[in-house]
Amino acid sequence: MPADSHKLWALLAGIMLVTVPFFPRIPLPVTALSLIMALWLAAMLLNKIRQPDKWQRAGLLLLAILVMSVSFGTLLGRDAGTGFLILLAFLKMLEINGKRDVYIVVYVEYFLIASNFFHTQSPWVALYVFATVIYLTSILILFNDKISTLDTRRRLMIASRMILQATPFMLVLFILFPRIPGPLWGLPKDAQAAVTGLSNSMSPGSVSSLIESEEIAFRVRFAGQIPPHSDLYWRGPVFSRYDGQTWEADNAFGKATANLIKGEKGKTIQYTVTLEPHQRNWLFALNYPVNLQDSGYRLTREVQLLSRKKINSVTRYSLTSDSGIRNHSLSGYERTKNLWLPDTDSLNQKTIALARQWRQLVGEDDRRVIDRALRYFNEQPFVYTLNPPLLGNDAMDDFLFETRRGFCEHYSSAFVYLARAAGIPARIVTGYQGGEKNPVDEYLIIRQSSAHAWAEIWIDGTGWQRVDPTAAVSPDRIESGIQDAVAERDLLPTILLGGNSILLGLRYRWDSFNYRWDEWVIGFNRERQFELFKKLGFANIDWQGMVIGMVVLLALVGTLIGLWIFWQGAGARQDRLKQAYDRLCQKLAKTGISKNNTEGPTEYFSRMRHKLTPASASKARGLIQYYLALRYGMASSPDRQRQFIKSVRRFTPHLK
């Protein structure tokens, strides 16, 4: 072991600090092999076993390859890539034989640390990465601290200072580096794991399973007042096909756009949504978004807002919704689609009979049929519950006449079924309802637990109209939120229960911080970048301008920090002289004897002079005496300094 063992312990601590957070995310065999190698190193440092020889190392490498192929079968992708790097870093640790190996290990660790952001980009991770980078830098300092005068605290201080000096560069690069859209920044496929959220079909239980999740779906900041809770229907996937169990979207003419016209009255709401990644194309909006010309988003025929790309990073979009907008016509295809029911001859006969009965009672007016249906939900003993009983083959009959316990997906699908049976075109809309106001920062938090499903019916002359049967069963759900609506309170996640006000306040503050982080750090994309420049008065800046600005700012920051370091450094003015002397020593080191840094010039000379030819030796002695006089005597002047530098440049030592 060339390096002291305490240094290697520090390096081992560093690699553990870096790799341990990966262990839960990578397959068990990789973790196990990593830990075995870590233990090997620890035993080696305790002098229990020797450093693995060439064959043992080759064996470990083969084992690592085996583990990789069993666990991943590839080296590509996020998890396989980081897993392999972790194994390689540990392998390198076992063959450390000099400073170069240490550097390689530390650099690999720097890379691993950065790859944490492939998984999550929360402020916590950023904090952890920042702290670990400081520690890794302090390891580099440790291995370069030849005289071992610095204790751990001091090394961490120096490392922190270095990172602090690098921070302005980081900020300039972060703000100005052109965000080129394209696959260059894309993550490998396996990074886009399934996340909680609405799905592209709806069956009993698919919405209520989300209620348990405290995860945030998106946050919204309104330009003006936050509208009342009961108006906040965040429109997501729309379902019109039903097979008896599951509702699905109609993809046949997915490309068609909505045919919307401006109605008479209606107010506009401006808001900005910061959407957490959910690996789907859809976005959420209030009825109906109008300013989509430049946004790159579009509305489907069923008025669902879609993005071209999957939302796999925090996405921020601003919308204006106009509640006066409506659809002006319903095509024959759509009318048929939204009236269609499966197997009307055999399934759900009682339900169909009920709908037909209402139709006979009230006549032609569709609205009165709807009122009848809502009254039915309201008056019959229906219960709004999170754990409804299972339904049989005749799901609607079972629900409407037997169990009468259900969640919003039950109510909405039963309602749409009834409407269709009565001859009214109807469909299901899923999304989120309501939201939680953050009093700290006056924005709305929409959690997965606000997931909701409601219905839309077609009224000739009015267009599609929202009807929420859940409101008829449990008005509280729509008026104030889920926490007041559900009977079984203890089934709800704690976040929905409210409670301790100090904790709640802290939680809102933390969420507010997270929101800003998403808005300004994670969501700092091309649009945001241009927005910022517009605010700063550079409205028409292009890529070239940005790159030039970046280079200029980097140079400026570099100069300022350089000057600061220069003024801080004592004796900086003697640097040229010292550099020339160092060059002289480098030349003299060709004798095979190099100067160590605690050695004075004459000591060094007397140690190596016997290697030089007499002429060379006397020349070197002259130069060293000259240097001593310039540096320690009173003889120094810029002229003499230059002369010395020149003489050193011309000097070539000749060996005996």
Place this chain on the structure above:
Amino acid sequence: MLQSDMDSPVKQSTWLAGLLDEALSTIGKIILGKEEQIRLALTCLVARGHLLIEDLPGVGKTTLAHVIAQVMGLDFQRIQFTSDLLPADVLGLSVFDRENNIFEFHPGPIFSNLILADEVNRATPKTQSALLEAMEEHQVTTEGTTRSLPDPFFVIATQNPVHQIGTFPLPESQLDRFLLRIHMGYPGKQAERDLLSGADRRSMIDQMKVVFDQKKLKLFQSQAQQLHVSDALLDYIQAILQFSRSSNNFEFGLSPRGGLALLSAAKAWAFITGHGFVVPEHVKTVLPSVVNHRLLASGRAGNASDIVAADIILQNVPIP
């Protein structure tokens, strides 16, 4: 450490150099094979410091002091320290004169140019501190009157190794008053042979030539103090001080007085070896004599008795 062929380009006047060479060779004729110690002793004298010689009895401590006094033309007093020695025995005391009806001060042996305080660690702390205060202040205060000591004033104290019986080891605070501490060590084989076959040292001292006088010595002392010291050298000295304070090799670091001692000793060494300015090698040469009695190596370093403070510093502090 400094090679003789590496003399600086700025040379002193040949007159001074001649005097110094003569003094060194004169002393070297009597103290055999101890050039380094002689040079260090002269360095101490030129730097206006005091010298502590620590070694076993009979290795020539007293002779060295005697020879220096003789060569430098200084009046010399020897005080043998014993456990019953009182401060007044060193400083002097006032005696009532019946005829003139006044107290008359009878100066003690300390009122001399060169004092040899023999076996200083055998006296009680009270007496030790009387001597050490006089060394520091260059004056003596008895019975309310302050009296200046002669100039030059130079104390050579000898000390037996502390583990010998009947010693009161000097505390660190008082060791700090000595500019340099040197060890004599046994003579080499040839030197010992010459010593055994040569004439009686005592009579040789009596016949010895006086090379210096007090005026020349004072001139030397002031010239040595005026020697040029560059910022680069001060950087080195500060690096040493900083290292002694921040590294965990020592119980406590060098005091500012220690730093001043290092600088003036380095200057004096540069001066008596004929250099016009101080280079790091001078600092390194005097470093063991300056710091080894001031620093206590701590912990693991202290357990190995052969590791001394100066070696730790020399191996660790880079020359800026």
